[in-house]
Amino acid sequence: MPFTPKPHAALLIVGHGSTENPDSSTPYFEHADEIRNRGLFGEVHCCFWKEEPSMREAGYMIDAEEIYVVPDFISEGYFTQDVIPRELQLEGPTTRRAGKTWHYTLPVGVHSSMTGLLLQRAKEVAPDANPAETTLFIVGHGTGLNQNSTKAIRDQVEHIKASGAGYAEVLDAFMEEQPFIAEWDKLATTPNVIVVPFFIADGLHSYQDIPVLLGIETEPGEAASQREVFRHNPHHLRGKTLYYSSAIGTERHIADVILDQIADFDARLHETR
């Protein structure tokens, strides 16, 4: 559905950022550039938890009186429910303060249009793999602290299964909780395996940690910008053919998911009026 332009509003994309690795914030700036270039908002800005501008500084960059805040995060949880509302002083879906109106949408990762992006990424990374002989893994971090982070991935797995894409198996797996991605060869019964990390940015998890758990790398390599790891597909490993993708959030079309999340927010706002 075409997005109705909002020339009088600002878009504020909120990301995590990193003090270790600039690739961590690259996708946020790319998503912002993509939307800015389409001329859909009067202003497009980014702000971060670990980088500058901080969320508390972000308001000082913005002229518009109406601001859409979109968490460029994978799941609902500590950051989207505690940290971002606290730092931006948001009181609910819409907050009016000092002459400005702040709209707070759901995070990009929980939008149903992510399913199409995951399927597209799987196809790109393994164009020759027959889906009927392939297991698709959607991989997250996993933590005992917050069930929401795994729920977003399990939901996507169900959406992909229902999509008719034809994969023999679609499985969720995690770095730090069961089912463990380190056991991918035991979890998958097919000869081909595709692994898509369900993270917004490429960083230590997708450059180092997951490749080690998969067995592509024997030990963590250098810290920053190890994009090489994605360029050696397929890997013939543990008796199977393995295709490994970069983080789904690096996909250019996340910009469309951001816009979808805003359109959904507006539709809900309209319903409640």
Added chain:
Amino acid sequence: MKLAERLSQAIAAGIRRIGQVSIRPDLAGAAYALCHIEDEAADPHSLEIHNGAAAARDISTWAEDGHYRFTKSELSLKRGWILRLSSADELKQALDLFYPAGVGLWMADKDDHLKIEHLRDKLNRQTGMYRFARNLGDAGAQKLVREVCGPSNCCVKKILWQIDSNTPLEDSEASRFDGVVGAFDRQAAIPLLCREACNHFVAEARKASKAENDAKR
């Protein structure tokens, strides 16, 4: 008036610098051009030419020695480039990449609208793994300002906050610094302002607080 228009007027009135960035109207055939302050006297043809605001992120991400500049007010911007910008909007966007929110913070301060948050309030609102930072004592906080902030620790922002509303920062190079780099006309520069302790400081406060706690045991 939009921030970009006000910025444009400020430049017309003589503003020429922010941090380590020199602002040059009508140079190199662009509406605005930016370069490193130490390249102001260089022949523009000797500098690497970039176009458009987005290039500001590439220029400012890595220091000359290859380290990642996650704090943008770090005194380590690399030299040897010139960035051409076609409008005041592009200029504002580029400066927000070099010094995030720096222009807006300066204007809010001029308008007397800048909200300053003292360190205690900042630390007290931390949750999760940073909650422990709130236990840092005043003496430890004052020491941390000397060890983390100011030009000798590579940050060139003017600190506006105190420990709390009754406890100013002790005198030091960090607490005295006025947010303008080098010997330059203060009226022709946008000072970099620090309205609350950054998250790097909070992370260091957490470490210092844990060290204080361990020392008491």
